[in-house]
Amino acid sequence: MNEFPLLLISFIIYILVMLSGFASSFGSKAKWSRISYSLAIAGFIVQSAGLLVRTIASGHAPFTNMYESINFLSWSCVLVIIIFQRKFRLEKAWPYLWLLIVALMALVSSPLLPKNVTPLVPALQSYWLWLHVSVTLLGEAFLAVAFVASILYLAAGRSSAGNSEAQKKQENYDLIAYRAVAAGFPLFTLGALVFGMIWASQAWGRYWSWDPKEVWSLITWLFYALYLHTRLVMGWKGKRSALIAIIGFLAALFTFFGVNYLLSGLHSYV
Amino acid sequence: MIKFLSSIRLAIVLLILIIILSVIGTLIPQGEQPGFYQNYFPRWSGLILSLQLDHLFRSPLFLSVAFLFLLNILFCSLRQLPAKFKQLRGPIKFTPTGGQPVRDRKLASDLSDWLMVSPDSLLRALREKHYNVKIKEANGQKILIAQKDRSGLFGPEIVHLGLIIIIIGGLISALFSQRIELALTEGQTVDLPGQSFSLRLDQFTTDYYPDGSVKSWKSMVSILEKDQVKKQKTVEVNHPLKYDGLNFFQMSYGFDWDRTKVELEIKGGGSTARGLTLNVGEKFQLEPGLTLNLLDFIPDFELDEGSRPASRSAEANNPAALVEVTKDRRPVYLGWLFYYHPELNQVQREPDLELEISLKKFEAPLFSGLEAASDPGLNLVWLGCALLFLGLLACFYLNYRQIVIGLKPGEKPVFSAHSRHNQTTFYQELERLLEVRPDSAINSDRKNEGKTK
Numbered sequence: 001m002n003e004f005p006l007l008l009i010s011f012i013i014y015i016l017v018m019l020s021g022f023a024s025s026f027g028s029k030a031k032w033s034r035i036s037y038s039l040a041i042a043g044f045i046v047q048s049a050g051l052l053v054r055t056i057a058s059g060h061a062p063f064t065n066m067y068e069s070i071n072f073l074s075w076s077c078v079l080v081i082i083i084f085q086r087k088f089r090l091e092k093a094w095p096y097l098w099l100l101i102v103a104l105m106a107l108v109s110s111p112l113l114p115k116n117v118t119p120l121v122p123a124l125q126s127y128w129l130w131l132h133v134s135v136t137l138l139g140e141a142f143l144a145v146a147f148v149a150s151i152l153y154l155a156a157g158r159s160s161a162g163n164s165e166a167q168k169k170q171e172n173y174d175l176i177a178y179r180a181v182a183a184g185f186p187l188f189t190l191g192a193l194v195f196g197m198i199w200a201s202q203a204w205g206r207y208w209s210w211d212p213k214e215v216w217s218l219i220t221w222l223f224y225a226l227y228l229h230t231r232l233v234m235g236w237k238g239k240r241s242a243l244i245a246i247i248g249f250l251a252a253l254f255t256f257f258g259v260n261y262l263l264s265g266l267h268s269y270v
Numbered sequence: 271m272i273k274f275l276s277s278i279r280l281a282i283v284l285l286i287l288i289i290i291l292s293v294i295g296t297l298i299p300q301g302e303q304p305g306f307y308q309n310y311f312p313r314w315s316g317l318i319l320s321l322q323l324d325h326l327f328r329s330p331l332f333l334s335v336a337f338l339f340l341l342n343i344l345f346c347s348l349r350q351l352p353a354k355f356k357q358l359r360g361p362i363k364f365t366p367t368g369g370q371p372v373r374d375r376k377l378a379s380d381l382s383d384w385l386m387v388s389p390d391s392l393l394r395a396l397r398e399k400h401y402n403v404k405i406k407e408a409n410g411q412k413i414l415i416a417q418k419d420r421s422g423l424f425g426p427e428i429v430h431l432g433l434i435i436i437i438i439g440g441l442i443s444a445l446f447s448q449r450i451e452l453a454l455t456e457g458q459t460v461d462l463p464g465q466s467f468s469l470r471l472d473q474f475t476t477d478y479y480p481d482g483s484v485k486s487w488k489s490m491v492s493i494l495e496k497d498q499v500k501k502q503k504t505v506e507v508n509h510p511l512k513y514d515g516l517n518f519f520q521m522s523y524g525f526d527w528d529r530t531k532v533e534l535e536i537k538g539g540g541s542t543a544r545g546l547t548l549n550v551g552e553k554f555q556l557e558p559g560l561t562l563n564l565l566d567f568i569p570d571f572e573l574d575e576g577s578r579p580a581s582r583s584a585e586a587n588n589p590a591a592l593v594e595v596t597k598d599r600r601p602v603y604l605g606w607l608f609y610y611h612p613e614l615n616q617v618q619r620e621p622d623l624e625l626e627i628s629l630k631k632f633e634a635p636l637f638s639g640l641e642a643a644s645d646p647g648l649n650l651v652w653l654g655c656a657l658l659f660l661g662l663l664a665c666f667y668l669n670y671r672q673i674v675i676g677l678k679p680g681e682k683p684v685f686s687a688h689s690r691h692n693q694t695t696f697y698q699e700l701e702r703l704l705e706v707r708p709d710s711a712i713n714s715d716r717k718n719e720g721k722t723k
Contacts (some may be wrong), residue, residue: 119479122486122507122520186662194655203508205449205519205643207651208440210327212296219292226285233278263296 002057004115006050007071011105013043014078018102021095036094037085044078051075058117063133064124066260067113072134073256074104076141080183084145084176092169093176097148128199135191140252142184143224147249149177150242157239174238177245178231185224188252192217204266213267216255223248276345284339291335295326328444340437347430354423360406360415360674377700378685382675384707385414386683395706399699401673412677422668422690428661432654439650447645455526455635459494462642467495467514472502474638476523487520489638505640515644522639524584530567532591533631534607538624545630559598566592567632571608579606591629595619603627671696 017039024032051072054062063072081097084090090097107113153173156166196217201207208214227244230236259265274280298318307315307324322329384392396403401416452460454471461468470492477485486506493501493513503511511518530550537543548554548564555561571590574580588610595603605617607629669691676684689696
């Protein structure tokens with residue numbers, strides 16, 4: 001048995017989550033929101049089962065190549081969206097966040113990414129693989145939520161002028177983005193930088209080599225440091241904050257994809 | 271000057287500068303020869319080389335920006351600290367600020383009534399909620415200061431201290447770390463410069479997965495001190511050996527081609543073919559007066575730019591042996607013999623010499639590439655990392671909360687309640703605190719007010 005059917009089912013469920021989420025902004029709000037949320041939980045359970053099956057079948061952590069990592073990233077994003085929905089109420093942001101999940105799952109199910117199980121090269125055989133990658137991707141999932149919320153903030157910018165109801169909604173996007181960064185930044189720091197350095201010092205003998213992947217993680221980290229400093233110390237909010245959060249996540253995406261496909265270095269797995 | 275160095279504007283500018291330089295550092299290939307940049311970036315090579323962007327992260331430009339950043343973080347923290355300690359000690363003299371919102375006023379009066387009527391129960395209630403409480407009395411004024419999650423106040427300073435320590439640790443690593451590359455074949459022992467011990471490779475094995483890819487490289491090594499085995503361990507990728515401040519890492523493996531054993535097949539002179547096994551550099555007398563000399567072996571033969579034989583890689587892609595035969599010390603046969611392409615053998619020989627030589631087999635000893643490293647900055651970096659992460663947790667998840675109530679006979683009580691994050695939740699917390707207030711502490715005038723709400 002392999003995980004593809006389970007992932008495909010969760011992909012379909014996530015599409016339904018998104019559609020019912022959008023439906024809630026037109027039809028009877030409460031009913032559609034409830035349906036959408038229940039579907040989200042169901043999809044999350046199915047995808048979790050998929051992750052488990054992959055882990056058992058491959059015998060190693062479910063994030064050692066692009067296919068596995070994007071699947072794990074989307075799983076993390078789903079987890080984060082559900083947490084945010086429970087704690088803070090995402091309101092209008094909900095269906096748009098699922099658009100991101102659907103995009104990630106489309107990538108996971110596409111034939112672009114080889115899905116075969118490959119044995120681990122010696123450098124990856126370490127428990128730090130679990131710690132480094134899972135914490136990093138979980139952190140990036142929060143940053144992805146901040147990214148979507150920031151885009152929504154900018155998109156709402158044009159229509160909300162003079163409308164206090166819309167303005168309140170827009171401010172909620174700003175708050176969601178900040179809360180997501182506040183959770184994602186410490187996780188990213190721990191997973192990508194600290195755990196990455198510890199692992200590098202064990203596997204390669206140096207904790208920092210100015211390898212492109214390392215430098216781009218640092219660049220990503222610096223963007224969010226910029227976000228937090230401009231916001232918390234200089235009081236920036238709204239548009240300018242949103243822009244930094246968007247560029248920061250683009251840097252994270254480049255660290256994840258771009259460095260592998262465009263730059264060469266030590267970190268040649270994912 | 272100090273004000274400039276500790277300013278947030280400088281911090282923002284430096285963050286952006288470091289981002290820009292880092293991006294450039296990944297776009298320009300690092301550590302190549304000057305000629306490389308002249309070839310691939312003809313227009314920019316002058317700028318790249320003069321600003322030393324070919325090793326950007328060690329260039330004076332980058333290091334000075336990093337140094338300025340270090341000063342910025344340091345001065346910023348130093349400037350913040352006194353105010354924060356002052357806040358922690360609490361106000362010496364409390365003066366009412368006035369103009370508080372309605373919600374504050376209700377809370378303020380309820381809490382100050384409580385303090386006035388039953389201070390002990392208020393203190394107990396606050397301490398149960400893990401508040402640090404103290405009461406100061408001076409000039410007829412009674413001031414209660416209750417604080418919770420006080421380290422949350424210092425989150426940013428802890429993060430910055432962590433960063434400072436990481437940067438200093440990194441600097442120490444860059445200046446003082448030592449790395450020695452070792453290539454050992456089985457049974458070989460090396461002395462380590464500056465150390466009283468030596469390292470012996472006892473066994474080197476490579477395990478493969480069923481699909482043929484490498485599963486692990488294992489170097490079983492012994493640490494020897496005065497010919498006594500002090501420690502034995504199998505060094506693998508991800509499993510370094512630590513001994514006396516040195517770490518030994520499994521870095522690479524390969525073949526020691528200088529010590530290749532070559533088997534040649536020799537036909538000629540009417541005699542039948544015979545095999546001959548030689549080491550590189552070894553001579554063999556074929557018959558009286560006729561000597562074969564194995565001069566060289568190259569695993570991946572190519573002709574370099576100067577048409578000289580060279581090895582393209584360390585892999586056995588195109589193995590070739592250079593063989594010379596002399597007759598009474600006069601060379602009569604000289605040429606490269608190819609393992610995969612014997613038809614291409616390039617031989618100069620005397621026409622009347624009846625000799626056919628071909629390269630049949632080669633075998634080089636496997637070596638294990640180990641690296642011995644000492645890094646005195648390492649522990650500082652880990653300490654800095656721990657502070658960095660704990661500081662971030664303190665920033666975002668330890669919410670410093672402070673309640674100050676001042677009472678003075680004959681005057682209106684003064685009150686302030688402040689939390690670093692999420693003031694609304696904090697007020698809800700305080701309202702819940704009021705639920706455990708003893709009845710005696712509820713001002714009867716306001717009792718009804720509270721209920722009709």
